[in-house]
Amino acid sequence: MFTDFLKTNGPELLIKAWEHLYISLIAVLLGILVAVPLGILLTRMKRSAPVLIGAVNILQTLPSLAILAFFIPFLGVGKVPAIIALFFYSVLPILRNTYIGIKGINENLLEAGRGIGMTSWERIRFVEFPLALPVIMAGIRTATVYLIGWATLASFIGGGGLGDYIFTGLNLYQEEYIIAGAVPAIIMAIFVDFFLARVEGKVVPRGLKGTKQAV
Amino acid sequence: MLKLENVSKIYKGGKKAVNHVSLEIEKGEFICFIGPSGCGKTTTMKMINRLIEPSEGAIYINGKNIMEKDPVELRREIGYVIQQIGLFPHMTILENITLVPKLLKWKEEDKLVRAKELLKLVDMGEEYFNRYPHELSGGQQQRIGVLRALASNPPLILMDEPFGALDPITRDSLQEEFKHLQRTLDKTIVFVTHDMDEAIKLADRIVILKAGKIVQVDTPDEILRHPANEFVEEFIGKDRLLQTRPNVELVKQMMNRSPISITEEKTLQEAITLMRDKRVDSLLVVDEMNVLRGFVDIETISEFRKKATLISEVVNREVFSVKEDTLIRDVVQRILKRGFKYVPVVDEHQRLVGIMTRASLVDIVYDSLWGEENTMTTESV
Ligand SMILES: Nc1ncnc2c1ncn2[C@@H]1O[C@H](COP(=O)(O)OP(=O)(O)O)[C@@H](O)[C@H]1O
Numbered sequence: 001m002f003t004d005f006l007k008t009n010g011p012e013l014l015i016k017a018w019e020h021l022y023i024s025l026i027a028v029l030l031g032i033l034v035a036v037p038l039g040i041l042l043t044r045m046k047r048s049a050p051v052l053i054g055a056v057n058i059l060q061t062l063p064s065l066a067i068l069a070f071f072i073p074f075l076g077v078g079k080v081p082a083i084i085a086l087f088f089y090s091v092l093p094i095l096r097n098t099y100i101g102i103k104g105i106n107e108n109l110l111e112a113g114r115g116i117g118m119t120s121w122e123r124i125r126f127v128e129f130p131l132a133l134p135v136i137m138a139g140i141r142t143a144t145v146y147l148i149g150w151a152t153l154a155s156f157i158g159g160g161g162l163g164d165y166i167f168t169g170l171n172l173y174q175e176e177y178i179i180a181g182a183v184p185a186i187i188m189a190i191f192v193d194f195f196l197a198r199v200e201g202k203v204v205p206r207g208l209k210g211t212k213q214a215v
Numbered sequence: 216m217l218k219l220e221n222v223s224k225i226y227k228g229g230k231k232a233v234n235h236v237s238l239e240i241e242k243g244e245f246i247c248f249i250g251p252s253g254c255g256k257t258t259t260m261k262m263i264n265r266l267i268e269p270s271e272g273a274i275y276i277n278g279k280n281i282m283e284k285d286p287v288e289l290r291r292e293i294g295y296v297i298q299q300i301g302l303f304p305h306m307t308i309l310e311n312i313t314l315v316p317k318l319l320k321w322k323e324e325d326k327l328v329r330a331k332e333l334l335k336l337v338d339m340g341e342e343y344f345n346r347y348p349h350e351l352s353g354g355q356q357q358r359i360g361v362l363r364a365l366a367s368n369p370p371l372i373l374m375d376e377p378f379g380a381l382d383p384i385t386r387d388s389l390q391e392e393f394k395h396l397q398r399t400l401d402k403t404i405v406f407v408t409h410d411m412d413e414a415i416k417l418a419d420r421i422v423i424l425k426a427g428k429i430v431q432v433d434t435p436d437e438i439l440r441h442p443a444n445e446f447v448e449e450f451i452g453k454d455r456l457l458q459t460r461p462n463v464e465l466v467k468q469m470m471n472r473s474p475i476s477i478t479e480e481k482t483l484q485e486a487i488t489l490m491r492d493k494r495v496d497s498l499l500v501v502d503e504m505n506v507l508r509g510f511v512d513i514e515t516i517s518e519f520r521k522k523a524t525l526i527s528e529v530v531n532r533e534v535f536s537v538k539e540d541t542l543i544r545d546v547v548q549r550i551l552k553r554g555f556k557y558v559p560v561v562d563e564h565q566r567l568v569g570i571m572t573r574a575s576l577v578d579i580v581y582d583s584l585w586g587e588e589n590t591m592t593t594e595s596v
Contacts, residue, residue, distance in 0.1 A: 112301035115266055115373075116315050116363070117290035126314075130305045205305035207347035 013165075017184050019079075020161035021192075023154055024147040027083050031090025031143055036136060038091075039098025040124055053099060060092045068157050082151075082159025089150055090143040097139025101132030130205055137200040141193055148189040152181060216242040216403055217263065217371060222272035223427075224258050232258040234427035235272070242370070245397055245404045247414035250424035251450070256407045259424070260373050263405060264293045276371065291319060294364030294372035294402075299380050301360060302348040308359055309344040315367045333362040336396060354385040361393060365400070374406045378413065383552060390416055411451055412548055415439070423447055466546055467539035469578075470560045470569035476501045479508060479527035483516050486526055499559050500530045505566045507559055510534050536561045539568055546571055 042049040068085045075081035105128060113123045129136075155163030162181040169177030217240040224233040233255040240246050248256035261267040263274060265286040274281045281289055302311050310317075312333055313326040321329075331341060337358040348356050357377060364372050378386045394417050397404055408414055414421045415435040423430045423438070431443035442448040476499040477486055486498055490513060497512040509532040519529045536559045537546050546558060550573065560569040 108297060108299050108301045109303060111266070112295070112297045112303070115264060115290060115295035115297060117287050117292075117318060119287050122318060126306075127303060131303075207303075207305045207307065207349065 013180060013184070016160065016162050016164060016181075017188065019159075020148070020151050020163070020185065021188060023079060023083055023159055023161055024086065024144065024151045024192075027086035027147055027151075028090045028140065028144045030083070030087045031094050032140060034087075035091045035094035035139075036098050039095045039136075040102060040128070042095070042099050043102045043128075049099065053096060056092050056095060059088070068153055072157055077158035079154075079159050081157055082154035082161075085157070086147050086151060086154065090147055093143040093146070094136065094139040097135050097142075098132060101135030101139075102128050104135065105131045131208070134200070134204050134208060137196070137204065141196045141200070144196060145189045145193050148185060148192060152185055216240060216277055217405070218275040219259075219263075220273045220275070222259070222262060222269050222274060224255070224262060224267060225270045232427055233262070233269075236424075236427075236429055237272075238422065238429065238432065240403060240405070242403055243401045245394070245406065245417055245419045247406045247408055247418035247421045248424060249408055249411065249414045249421055249450075250430075252409060254424040255427040256409075256424050257375060260375060260405055260407050263371075263373055264290045264295060266290075291315060291367065292369055292371075294367075294369040296360050296364045296372065296374040296377045298376045302356055302363070304348050307345050307347060308351070311348065311359055312362045312366055314363060319367055329366060333365060336365070337362065337392065352385075353381050354389055357381060357389060358392075361396075365402075369402075371403045371405070374404060376407055376409070379408070379410070386413075387549070387552075393417070412552075416545060416548075423450065464542055465539070466537055466541045466543060466560055466571060467569065469543055469575055470539070470571050471575060472569045474499055474559060474567055474570035476505075476567055477511075477526060478503065479525070479530060481526050482524050483520060483526065483529070486511060486516055497556070499534070499567055499570070500526060501567050507534065507536055507561050507565055507567045508532065510559075534559065536565075537571070538563065547576060550576060 042052060045052075067088060068082070071081045071085050075084060109127060109131065110123065113127045118126065151159070151161050152163035152166055154161050155167050162185045165177045165181030167181075169175060169179075169181060219236055219238045222233060222236045223231065225231050236255075236259060248259060250256050258267055262269045263276075263281070265281060269282075276293075303314075306314070309327075309330055313321075313330050316326045316329060330344065334341065334343060339355065339358065343351070343355075343359075348359070351359065357380075360377065364374075378389055381389065390413060406414075406417060418435055420432055420434055421438055422432045423443075425446055431438060431447050433441075433443075438447065439451060442451060475489065475493045475495050477489060479500055479502065490496065490498060497510055499507060500509045500511060502508055509530040511526060511530055515529050515531065523529050535549075535553070535555065537549070539560050539562055549555065550558060550571070557570050557572040559567055560571060562568050
């Protein structure tokens with residue numbers, strides 16, 4: 001039964017999977033570009049930071065479908081609104097981890113940086129960012145895995161991806177469609193997480209491995 | 216070279232941490248700020264590189280008011296060694312020590328040349344370049360911390376309890392090493408500590424602070440001999456006052472010049488006979504040139520009596536010695552702190568010339584008690 005499905009839908013399945021992957025990855029990438037600098041910025045704003053983090057936290061608890069629906073009147077349907085909605089979801093874990101990662105750095109190290117004459121920018125670049133990187137990477141991994149899951153909902157607003165199969169399957173009570181949508185999404189999440197773990201191993205400074213003093 | 220003029224710091228909330236402090240520091244001087252916790256020593260030091268901005272008064276470096284300088288530039292011209300080491304764990308030793316040169320945009324090859332010079336200063340080899348701080352011992356890490364501050368060769372270095380986190384023995388040797396380094400490199404040092412032993416050992420002048428005010432500024436000897444008031448006296452501690460005796464300062468003036476020693480090719484039986492004759496429980500072991508090689512004590516000998524016959528088989532080579540021109544007060548501290556019963560004294564070729572024992576210390580203590588009674592009428596007897 002399932003082999004029949006693959007025979008007729010195989011190439012299409014690949015296309016859907018590809019769509020699914022790039023929707024998620026573009027959203028995460030945008031999320032990184034926005035959330036990391038924003039997180040760093042938040043660490044400079046002593047008073048407003050907790051408020052802002054709290055606000056983003058609340059946004060995060062809104063059901064994904066509601067967010068997707070919310071964007072329809074403004075952005076219509078299709079891939080772009082799907083990516084934008086997913087992007088919103090990727091911001092929080094990355095933002096929060098960037099903020100926590102930097103806040104968790106030993107005060108002594110920050111003062112050492114200041115004391116030997118680093119500018120604000122040099123401190124971010126040479127001290128805060130590299131030291132927070134393990135925590136930031138963890139946020140990115142979480143965000144990516146979530147997004148690959150949530151990207152199935154993108155189909156709801158015409159974003160395509162593996163969600164198309166799931167929704168079709170639900171509508172027509174055809175479980176092979178549901179499986180064809182869900183299983184590749186799961187496998188994709190596992191693979192991407194594995195890949196990011198490798199990336200993390202590459203980018204996290206060697207001196208931090210096996211030590212916990214940075215975070 | 217460094218001048219504090221009527222400097223005060225009032226923190227938000229009205230806490231007056233530093234209260235009208237004025238102080239002039241010469242080039243090449245080693246200054247220790249000391250006082251009880253919360254007396255404002257760290258605050259005073261951090262105002263010098265503008266980590267903290269003074270609320271009142273002015274600070275001049277070589278005649279220039281530091282408030283007219285860019286803080287980042289100012290800090291790059293002043294070495295800074297922080298409490299708890301403060302090396303960057305994600306950078307290699309090479310990257311850590313060449314950080315300031317990097318900020319100053321030195322050329323790669325200049326940085327490398329400098330890094331090699333620096334490691335040589337503390338007898339560490341280039342094999343450390345690519346290690347990370349956590350792979351080094353605490354003492355080595357703090358050596359690197361000091362090198363980082365020396366990297367761009369700043370004339371002035373600020374140090375915030377740099378050796379506080381080290382174990383006493385490592386601290387002791389690092390202090391010695393650093394004092395030597397400071398003399399050779401002719402640096403001006405402002406050093407914060409709450410350890411009086413450390414201040415006495417390192418400082419050319421000690422600045423004693425209490426509640427944000429300077430109580431006394433003087434050389435260690437002056438402070439020990441003439442504490443300005445009861446607070447200083449109490450802060451120094453009575454036992455330390457006993458360690459100063461005006462005329463006797465060097466070990467060679469005070470040591471016992473006939474230490475009991477034995478050579479390695481002698482037998483254990485001979486050692487036992489010698490110990491019994493001389494009524495000692497430990498013998499210093501020397502070679503035919505009288506160079507100190509180690510020691511044996513009665514416990515070891517009785518333990519190995521059946522298994523070994525020669526001294527060379529049982530000698531303990533981990534013997535701690537001092538040079539004959541060491542200051543007495545440094546030896547006193549070692550003997551007391553490390554719990555030694557005696558310390559062998561050697562000349563510059565490691566030849567055994569004498570021994571300082573607890574008994575010789577007792578003489579010093581008696582002398583100083585007796586001396587005090589005659590010269591001063593204080594209640595400290
Ligand atoms: N940022 C700060 N805000 C308010 N008070 C401070 C601050 N830093 C230090 N103090 C207070 O100023 C006094 C002097 O502090 P400090 O210079 O750190 O003393 P020390 O180094 O001698 O222990 C202390 O009473 C301390 O509590």
